[in-house]
Amino acid sequence: MATIFVVDDEPIIGIGLKALIGEYKRFHDIQTFTDSVKALSQMVSNPPDVLLTDIRMPRMDGLELCRQIQLHKLSTQIVVLSGHGDFAYAQKSMSYGAKEYLLKPITEIELFPVLDKLLAEREAPIFSYADLERWIDQLEESIWMLDRLRVQELLSQGKDELLAGVTGAHLRQRVFDGMMLLARKLNARGVYRFETESLMAANAEHTLTYERFQTEIAVWLQQLGAQRNHETINVLEAALCYIDANLFDENLTLDRVAERLGITPTYFSHYFKKKTNETFVQYRLRKRMEKAKQLLAVPHHKIIDIVGEIGYDSYPHFSRSFKKSTGYSPTEYRALLGIQ
Numbered sequence: 398m399a400t401i402f403v404v405d406d407e408p409i410i411g412i413g414l415k416a417l418i419g420e421y422k423r424f425h426d427i428q429t430f431t432d433s434v435k436a437l438s439q440m441v442s443n444p445p446d447v448l449l450t451d452i453r454m455p456r457m458d459g460l461e462l463c464r465q466i467q468l469h470k471l472s473t474q475i476v477v478l479s480g481h482g483d484f485a486y487a488q489k490s491m492s493y494g495a496k497e498y499l500l501k502p503i504t505e506i507e508l509f510p511v512l513d514k515l516l517a518e519r520e521a522p523i524f525s526y527a528d529l530e531r532w533i534d535q536l537e538e539s540i541w542m543l544d545r546l547r548v549q550e551l552l553s554q555g556k557d558e559l560l561a562g563v564t565g566a567h568l569r570q571r572v573f574d575g576m577m578l579l580a581r582k583l584n585a586r587g588v589y590r591f592e593t594e595s596l597m598a599a600n601a602e603h604t605l606t607y608e609r610f611q612t613e614i615a616v617w618l619q620q621l622g623a624q625r626n627h628e629t630i631n632v633l634e635a636a637l638c639y640i641d642a643n644l645f646d647e648n649l650t651l652d653r654v655a656e657r658l659g660i661t662p663t664y665f666s667h668y669f670k671k672k673t674n675e676t677f678v679q680y681r682l683r684k685r686m687e688k689a690k691q692l693l694a695v696p697h698h699k700i701i702d703i704v705g706e707i708g709y710d711s712y713p714h715f716s717r718s719f720k721k722s723t724g725y726s727p728t729e730y731r732a733l734l735g736i737q
Contacts, residue, residue, distance in 0.1 A: 399446040399516060400426040404436045404462065405478070406454040414449060414503075421509055423516060433457040437465055444471045447515055452479040452490065452498075463493035474515040478503065491597050492577050496570065498601070514566050529575055537582040538664040540614065542632060543622055547668075552611055560607060572610050573600045583617070589624060591617055632658060633672045636665070640677075644684055645708040651677040686722040689715075693727060696736050700727050 401424045405411045411429035418427050428445070430436035433454050440448070448466070452459035459477055466473055477490045477498040490498065496518075497511045532555055539547040555575075560568060573596070580593045596613060599605040639657055643649050654677070655665035669677050685707045692703045701712060709715035720726050725733065 399424050399519065401428075401447040401449065402436055402440065402445045402473075403427065403429045403449045404431075404433050404454070404459070405429075405451040406431050406433075407451075410451070417503075417505060417508065418449075418512075420505065421512055423512070433459070433462045437462060440466065440471060440473060441469055444473045446519055447474045447476065447512065449476050449478065452477055460490050460493065463490045463495050467494045474518065476511055476515070491573075491600065492581070492593065494574075518567060518570065529571070530578065533575055533578045533582065534661065535664060535667075536614075537579055538660055540579075540583065540618060540621065542660070542664075542668075543618065544668075545618060548614065548618065552614070556607060566603075568607065569600065569603065569605050572607050573605055576605075576610055576613065579614075589621060591620075632660070632665070632668055636669060640681065641684070644681065645688070645706060647708045647710050649681065649708065682718060682722060685709075686719060689719060689727070690723070690730070693731050694734055694736070700731075703727070 401418060403411050403414045403418070405414065408431055411431060415427050415429050418424055424447075426445075428439070430439070433450070434457050436448075436450075437457070448462075450459045450462055454462075457465075459479075463475055463477070466475065475490070475495040475497075477495045478501055479498055480501050496515060499507050499511065532551065536548065536551045536555075539551060560571060576596050577593060580591050583589075583591045596605060596609070599609060635658055636654055639654055640649065651666060652662045655662040658665065660668075666677060669675075669680070673680060675683070689703060689707050692698050692706065693700070704712050704715045707715070709718070716726055719730070723730060
């Protein structure tokens with residue numbers, strides 16, 4: 398049996414909803430609250446399976462309650478109740494994880510099918526939201542970079558891996574969660590606005606599909622490309638320029654280059670290897686060793702001075718790296734050149 402919280406600042410409505418839910422006979426624990434702050438405190442320590450909340454309330458309204466539930470990463474399924482004048486407001490709550498919204502007054506005809514669906518989702522196989530978020534992170538950066546080939550690769554991966562065997566309401570909800578998360582990440586960059594109203598409407602009408610998700614991303618790519626005159630951000634050119642300019646800085650790391658470019662280390666690592674056929678570390682080592690060989694070929698250059706010049710903090714570290722790269726120690730390499 399499941400648990401459900403009902404939050405409405407009007408006590409009589411809470412009592413009526415509790416009686417109605419009692420007739421449903423699938424919840425062993427039905428708790429009502431007139432104060433959303435107290436309800437949230439109780440939910441954090443003991444999350445219910447389902448939350449039924451009013452949208453307009455004092456102290457903390459239903460929209461903020463949904464946002465707090467999302468911030469606390471609670472698994473509670475949310476249904477928002479609203480009056481006709483709050484319809485658009487209730488729709489916005491879906492961007493904070495609400496699964497359904499119902500117009501007041503509600504009867505068992507509207508409520509029971511929604512509860513059926515939420516409890517069916519609760520009993521579905523466990524899905525890793527962390528996997529979804531990692532995939533969305535990669536997709537978001539690929540869209541931002543206008544890397545259309547990578548976007549298509551990720552969309553295929555999502556369909557084959559994240560959505561494998563998922564159908565019906567589970568598929569629609571997973572697609573909706575992914576799309577809302579993707580939009581939030583893109584909009585957080587604060588440059589362009591990616592709209593989601595049509596997707597929220599499609600989800601409410603139970604017509605949202607993965608194909609619609611793909612179509613919407615194609616539209617976003619087109620809009621972003623038009624705003625940039627269809628010019629991709631040349632990550633490789635910017636990266637190589639920065640790496641070469643800071644090649645001999647001992648603090649030059651993949652994370653530092655990625656931060657400079659405004660992208661995540663994971664995306665940069667994948668992108669760099671794809672474009673150069675070398676990892677960042679391999680490229681940095683090769684370039685440093687090329688410079689080291691040039692300097693070792695100059696007789697008056699002391700090896701100990703060369704160590705610092707090419708970004709190493711100690712001779713043993715430099716010597717190991719040089720031998721790994723060339724097969725010779727710095728001294729042996731000089732001897733090959735006839736330099737004593």
